[in-house]
Amino acid sequence: MKRWAQPAAAALFAAALLLLWQVLAERQFISPVFFPSPSRTLAELYREVAQGQIWAPLEATAYRMFCGWALASLAGVLLGAAIGFSRAARDYLEPLLDFMRPLPASAMVPVAILFFGFSNAMTIAVIAFGAVWPVLLGSLHGFVSIEPQLADVAAVLKLPRAQAFAKIAVPNALPDVLAGARVGLAISLILAVVTEMQASQTGLGQNILLAQRSFRSPELYAGVVTLGIMGFAINHAIVLLERRLLRWRGAPA
């Protein structure tokens, strides 16, 4: 009974918001030119799906997002592990990373264009730069904060460094790494859209920008809704992955 009650309540809440949107739009609370009703927005989305217009930009955006995120996650885990596990790496890299972390990724677009041109490689580099931080910090925290008792166990058992890493450090870091990767995925989607807008790469981001410039607000909102659905789907995918990978922890208390 309770298992479906909660999602049903959430769906009902979303439906209520949708209804409010429809009423506000119909009352012309804001000019319908800039604020289309959900029915007009969904009709436009339906038209794009029916005519097959949506798939190419959706695929382009998803591809960039995924590649950028994968690169960011890989680099984040490797760097995080290196810094967390080695005193020397921490001394050399930490100040540099602290310096780079606050740089806005979208400000890197012009630099990336000069290096990679107007290409997918450029977009992926920018996404990876922006999305690496949550994974990096998560994995750093995960590798540093090993339970003292577990460290003692490793010492008592005289585990070699490599085995201690694989059997104790990695499982300990995994929850933090996955939490970081989840945040990183959302950032990747945002940056995929931003770079498409800034560097004229075809995709959902560019479609939204062009729709805005041509005063096609239903098309603009249809793009935003598509991004929302994408965000919802990828977040759920990674939650499922998390549950699977962390099954050994048992249900949280």
Place this chain on the structure above:
Amino acid sequence: MNRIVIAALVTALAAAPAAAQNPKANIGYIGAADFTPLFVAKDKGLFDKHGLDATLTRAQIAPNVGPAIISGDLQIGMGTGPNLLHAAEGGLPLVAIAGASRMKKENPIAGLVGRTGAPIKAATDLRGKTIASPGLNTMLTEMLEKWLYDHKVARNEYTLVEVVFPQQHDMLKSGRIDATITIEPFRTKMTSDGTGFNIANYVGEVNPDLLAVLWMSRRDWAEKNPAAVRAFRAAYAEAIEWCRSNPDEAKKIQAKYLGFASPVNPDYGVEVKLSDMEFFEKVGRELGKLRGPVDVTKLVWK
């Protein structure tokens, strides 16, 4: 004698509130040489003379001007033909009330420049190339698409990327783009230092007398303020004449408002013809930028 003084006083008193009641208009423009007559009309008091209380407001980019007119921040604002057509299709009640500038074949202030060494001689050589545009879906870009379309080069055979005018030189030099849509003075800079070469005066080939920039307002504002529209047009026409007879002083006023004096200037013109908008409408439909026909007779204010 007294009578004359009293008569003069009465006239002055009657005139004072009349002058204060001049219709107000906040006019939006962007930083370009096309708007020199606007600066002159303001600077030389021509708007006041013709009965318009005008304030000038500079917008950062052209796409922001239309929404600002709709929201009521601006009463009059700059735009282009394609801009107005997209607005009409999107349901924005905007009309063209006057012209601002034209691009004539004999005075090509915009063109297509190729990277030195790139094997581009004709439109068909642009297949597979990356071309920079100052803004996707802008008038200059749409005219390039039309030029390529006329030469049987399909839209999916070339890549368009957005690069603002000041960055085009470096992009061309670094080889990240093969060609670029550009305007003066950027074009002369690229071609004179050997970075690029002129491919074509494509705008002139597409239309030898093109309406480049126009002035728009909300339809209901134009309906309620016919005197303001007339005053704007009259002041603008006089400012254009003034620019023609005082080119050096016009340049100074231009520099005062823009921060730079443009080495070349477009052809100013206050007229908007129905045929101007018909041309853009036809091109918009040809290129698939418009989803259906747009009734242009409703877009040009009589």
